Amino acid sequence: DPGSVLSNDGLRRAIQEAESEEARRELEHVLEWSERVNWAIKEIVKGIPPFPFVRESLEALSDKADVVVVSQTPLEALEREWAEHGIDRYVSLICGQEMGTKSQHIAATSRHYEKDHVLMIGDAPGDLRAARDNEVLFYPVIPGEEEASWEFFYREALGRFLEGEYTRDYEHKLIERFERALPARPPWEDTGGETR
Template sequence: MSNVFEQYEKKNEFLVCVDSDGCAMDTMEIKHRRCFAPEMIKTWNLTEREDYILNLWYDLNLYTKTRGINRFKGLAETFKIISKEGVEIEDLDSILNWVETTNELSNNSLLREIEKTDSKGLKMTHEWSLNVNKSIEELPKGDEPFEGVSEGLEALSKKVDVAVVSSANGEALNDEWGRHDYIKFLTALLGQEAGTKQHCIAELKKKGYDTDNVLMVGDAPGDLQAAQKNDVRYYPILVGKEKFSWDRLVNEAVPKLMNGTFDEEYQNKLIKEFNDSLK
């Protein structure tokens, strides 16, 4: 874990950290619409109120303040709501209990819990999660970056250090960012193996950047939190307005960061806009 930071080389005085999924790469819509949600319908056979449940899933994972939450938390939230609406989920208590109490929301931790409890609900959750991974792997590899990202990264990399800070797995990140030949624009490509986003920003700051010279760019409330915990500035890529957001990042926000006018008023305006974009 430490190695990646030991080898890091600071090149400029300013650092822009960029999230990947839903921020630079247009991968969230397709993953939720083609993988997470349909696999949930299949695994729990929720065909009877399918449209309602699908839309609830999209809202929770894409369009509201919970955008970008962990898959198991998303599942638990969805099930809590639909069970109140009369949709029965077998062994729901085991699922909710695990999600609320585990210290690691992962397939491996789920398997350990299944060994202990032999719970049907958890077995289905595990099956769903594996099927989601499989269907994500099978997605066609198209042109995933948002419009404006290519030019944006190129322009930024001439003035500032650009580091990807993501909670996706490192291999997938290398594959995606490598396939589009974007790695040349970066000083680091950090995935979940490097630690949480908050941790990664903290480690990068130690490389000699002034706190006022660091900006986190993200699309979800978790990105904002990671920035705030490190006292660095935050710039939102707004859902549905990604091209506009990237253009403004390059033409307005980063210039402001560099000339010292990215002040509290500007920051508050951006955060308000971000909060308003998520229901």
């Protein structure tokens, strides 16, 4: 939703409509930060290939499913990164932050499918929440274990999903492992806000 206060356009509108000078300054600070992050992604994030088994997984899925990228990264960066590595050919649609939240992306693209025929693959609690918001299946990519997660997806979970055997019980076991792997506290809390 480009009108969302979480988008840069939404932030600009919120700045214009701010009821106090303090609120306006805070929102300007958030917009500046967001624009700097987007710039960094555009200028710095280049030449980083997908994890092993991502390409193979996308290729296997693309013949049998509609593959949609759901992200809060700017669309321009997503399109550039996916094209840079030739994996854009395996997807039907790429949805960036300008097109709404992850939950909104899933809702818009999955309404023509049964809930157990939609699988969100993600590496963050927000990805799991987006799947839950839409009552669709979730496959967790475990942070720090991305290569193993993608290999497991390619060798086992992908087949289960395509065969209709990716059950809620199976999913639950994977999510339990995902949740155990997440830190109890984010790293920035442990360092008092300092980066290491």
